[in-house]
Amino acid sequence: MAEGVVEIGGDIVTAALLVIGDEILSGRTKDKNIGYVAEYLTNIGIDLKEVRVVPDEAAEIVAALNALRLRYTYVFTTGGIGPTHDDITAESVAAAFGVPIGYDSRAVEIMTARVAQTGGVMNEARMRMARIPVGAELVHNKISAAPGFWIGNVIVMAGVPHIMQAMLEFVTPKLRTGARMLSETIRADCREGDIGTELGEIARQHPDVVIGSYPFIDEKIGGNTHIVVRSRDPQRLAGAKAAVEAMLGRVKAGLAVGKI
């Protein structure tokens, strides 16, 4: 990231997302959390820099977590905090931090109250959901009651999307956020290959603006392109956007008379 952007736009806060679950890797369950978390974090001024999906295997979870938590401001995890034997996220996070895990009295209280309310019994399986690494803060959700937790810079959330979303909302006021990455999308109305060279030139002239090019199929004209310019600085963003629009005008005029 260019130094200048940091100075102008303020702090940069980064994050990784660790998705835990055999069911995602087998294709049985199609992940709905990556896109949601990516958009959510971008909107509150946290840059998602990496995502990993790992199976329900303690060694894999620990290794990924330790790699990610040293690199990024925050690591969010989804999945593996339910009541069954394949829910091994809490103990894996404890292992990664080298702290014990035990029944957390706050979590036991929450679970006991909810189980009484729903007419179940507080059995061994449900007690598993009250196992929290020592030193962690609870992450509440009103939907299932079973808490996630926050330890160090790691925030452990459920895998079920609407519960995960409630947990993300719960922690948001406590998250450090940075200058938001601003974004503008320009519809090129021509094909990527028609403008690639010129767009690359603009990218070189605007090193502190991130410029992306995304082809899509347009029902009317066929091959079309979205150009996305991103910066933390509104003026630089506007400058790059204007340069792209001027370039598009020139190229399309050339295309129209068959010169390109």
Place this chain on the structure above:
Amino acid sequence: MAEGVVEIGGDIVTAALLVIGDEILSGRTKDKNIGYVAEYLTNIGIDLKEVRVVPDEAAEIVAALNALRLRYTYVFTTGGIGPTHDDITAESVAAAFGVPIGYDSRAVEIMTARVAQTGGVMNEARMRMARIPVGAELVHNKISAAPGFWIGNVIVMAGVPHIMQAMLEFVTPKLRTGARMLSETIRADCREGDIGTELGEIARQHPDVVIGSYPFIDEKIGGNTHIVVRSRDPQRLAGAKAAVEAMLGRVKAGLAVGKI
């Protein structure tokens, strides 16, 4: 993975998927490839063991690729092989393998023919799509014509889902595949917390069968659970499935009379 499964079921072939693109991490584009590739590989007898999403930054792509290609039979990548400046996958893969990259005469021919057909010109941007690491084989697709490639154990594909799918189909006959992981889903008709302890006992008794438990909301009964048993060996799969069904019968009889 249990040794016994290897002996009975035949070879195990593993893979990782590396998704390359700022647009996935910003949330602008919602990935549609992870779930597709996961399901596809599972069906042809390749175990997807890890997924990573990294930004359009060469150092990140190289580091992830080198970590993954040493661990798994295959690494599939999606994204970053288009004609614009932000498409840096081909040069990053070349860097990871320490080989040069240049205009590939086979790819130039394909691109030139397609561009002639569609009435464009073979400009610098489109020539970018003919840059292929030396020693790679091309991965064809009839949709966009622009090829992906295969070098070492790394298969580089487009990010646009229908083009990626065509490329995956193209390489499939050449992939080494292993014994397929078989899977059965059992609908529990009770909540995860009601059966977690008993299910864990079955998992311990069937160490070479992978048993997963996935809660879902059922319109009729509310909290419900899918239990997924997986094995490469049909008999072991059937044994575990029968054990789960018998357990469900016992637990639900107990629930019905209020004993659990």
